[in-house]
Amino acid sequence: MKVVFFGTPEFAARTLKKVLLSRHRIVGVVCGPDRRKGRGRKIVFPEVKTLALEKGLSILQPEDLKDEGFLRELRDFDADFFCVVAFRILPGEVFEMPPRGCVNLHASLLPKYRGAAPINWAIINGETETGLTTFFIRKKVDTGDILLQRKIAIGPEETFGELHDRMADLGGDLLVETMDKIEIGNFEASAQKNSEATKAPKIYPELGKIEWSRPGNVIHNLVRGLSPKPAAYSFYEGEKIYILRTRIAENREKSNPGEVIYADGKKGLIAGCGAGALEIIQIKPESRKAMSGAEFVRGHRIEKGAFFGE
Numbered sequence: 001m002k003v004v005f006f007g008t009p010e011f012a013a014r015t016l017k018k019v020l021l022s023r024h025r026i027v028g029v030v031c032g033p034d035r036r037k038g039r040g041r042k043i044v045f046p047e048v049k050t051l052a053l054e055k056g057l058s059i060l061q062p063e064d065l066k067d068e069g070f071l072r073e074l075r076d077f078d079a080d081f082f083c084v085v086a087f088r089i090l091p092g093e094v095f096e097m098p099p100r101g102c103v104n105l106h107a108s109l110l111p112k113y114r115g116a117a118p119i120n121w122a123i124i125n126g127e128t129e130t131g132l133t134t135f136f137i138r139k140k141v142d143t144g145d146i147l148l149q150r151k152i153a154i155g156p157e158e159t160f161g162e163l164h165d166r167m168a169d170l171g172g173d174l175l176v177e178t179m180d181k182i183e184i185g186n187f188e189a190s191a192q193k194n195s196e197a198t199k200a201p202k203i204y205p206e207l208g209k210i211e212w213s214r215p216g217n218v219i220h221n222l223v224r225g226l227s228p229k230p231a232a233y234s235f236y237e238g239e240k241i242y243i244l245r246t247r248i249a250e251n252r253e254k255s256n257p258g259e260v261i262y263a264d265g266k267k268g269l270i271a272g273c274g275a276g277a278l279e280i281i282q283i284k285p286e287s288r289k290a291m292s293g294a295e296f297v298r299g300h301r302i303e304k305g306a307f308f309g310e
Contacts (some may be wrong), residue, residue: 001024001025001079001080001081001100001178001179001182001183002024002025002027002029002077002078002079002080002081003019003024003025003026003079003080003081003082003083004026004028004029004030004077004079004081004082004083004098005026005028005029005030005048005082005083005085006029006030006031006073006082006083006084006085006087006090007029007030007031007048007084007085007086007087008031008032008047008086008087009046009047009048009086010047010086011085011107011121011164011167011168011171012031012047012048012084012085012086013047013048013051014165014168014169014171014172014174015052015085015105015168015171015175016029016051016085016172017050017051017172018169018171018172018175018176019172019175019176019179020055020172021176022176022179022180023180024081024176024179024300025185026055026057027058027077027079028057028058028059028060028074028077028079029048029049029052029057029058029059029060029076029086029247030057030059030060030061030062030074031046031048031049031052031060031061031087032046032061032087032088033061033062033063034046034048034049034061041130042182045191046061049061051224055135056273058077060073060074061166063206065088065090065091065093065094066091066093071093071094073254074094074097075097079098080098080099080100080103081098081099081100081101081103081104081179081182081183082094082098082101082102082228083102083103083104083105083175084101084103084104084105084137084178085104085105085171085175089141090102090137092139092220094178095137095138100182100183101136101182102136102137103134103135103136103137103147103175103178103179103182104134104135104136104137104144105133105134105171105174105175105178106118106131106132106133106134106142107119107130107132107164107167107171108122108130108131108132108133108200109129109130109131109132109133109149109151109188110133110135110141110142110146110149110192111143111192111194111196111198112195112196112197112198113198113199113200114141114142114197114198114199114200114204115142115199115200115201115202116140116200116201116202117200117201117202117203118130118200118223119160119163119164119167119223119250120160120200120203120225120226121199121200121201122154122161122163122200122225123154123159123221123224123225124221124222124224124225124226125221126156126217126218126221128154128156129153129154130150130151130152130154130173131149131150131151131152132149132150132152132166132167132170132171133146133147133149134146134147134148134149134174134175134178135147136189136190143194143242144190145189145190145191145192146189146190146191146192147178147181147182147187147188147189148174148177148178148181150170150174152166152167152170153227157224157245158224159224159225159227159228159245159248160224160225160226160227160228161227161228161229164258176277184287189243191192203204203226203230205230205231207230208222208226208230208231208232208233208242209224209232209233209234210223210232210233210234210243210308210309211257212234212257212271212272212273212274212308212309213256213257213273213274214257214273214274215273215274215275215276216242216248216249216273216275216276216277216278217248217276219232219246219273219278220246220247220248220278223243223244223245223246224245224246227244227245228244229289231243231244231284234236234258234308235308235309235310236302236306236307236308237300237309239285239286240285241283241284241285241286241296241308242283242284242285242286242288242290243280243283243284244281244282244283244290245280245281245282245285246278246281247278247279247281247282248276248277248278248279249262249270249276249278249279250277251270251272251276251277251282253273255277256272256307257269257272257274257309258271258272258273258307258308259272259305259306259307260272260302260303260304260305260306260307260308260310261269261277262304263297263302263303263304263306264294264297265294265297265298266294267294268280268281268292268293268294268295268297269283269294269296269297269302271308279293281293281298283296
């Protein structure tokens, strides 16, 4: 099939690599506009655009998906099929255009975790399993009929970044399998059970503030679900610190939330929670590089009885 690929971030770029290896022909790529980032305000290309340029693909970067000029260029690709991965909400003028349909690859087992951040929320909520879904796009976001799904186990210490990369690679395979079935007409689409739907809204940095009064497993899942970015955070002696990796620790002594109950410059750092305790494996002081818990103890001369928090 002649295909137009819609996507912007790294997750989409990893998927596009798999599609490029398939028998289908990418005739065009649609991604988000270039952005200025950093202190120097340098122009940064979306990851999908960078890959598309390497492969010599035609690229469209519309600000307005209903713009007549964009719609005309999109029609000129004369594509059979559109596939969408980590992109904006498409208007009907776009997703109704291709004769073979428009399919989205979503990083959850729909109808669970509909929304912008399904991988993050699955980890934050302590799920032990998630998955990938391909479905036909319809007007209401993430509600279209399901084509294929694949279940994926979540490791007990797996972070968002690790699961993201694993799912992006597996997602490309599922999308290509879906496209193959659509091309030959050998597919079944099943309606979602809306009564079982859950939400996965956009992640904002303020979500990452650690409340040490919460149980250790809850904080551990928050840390995993936001690592490496935007990252869970706390404070130590007024300095903002990002906690990137933790482990549930055995703690038989009484402690207050946020209290350092073990600090060793060689062996590491453990802090008390509302219930249980957490070993801090990797931590990043603001404006500094990430370091181990033991390195943080040495650098800040932390002793038992110190506290994390404001």
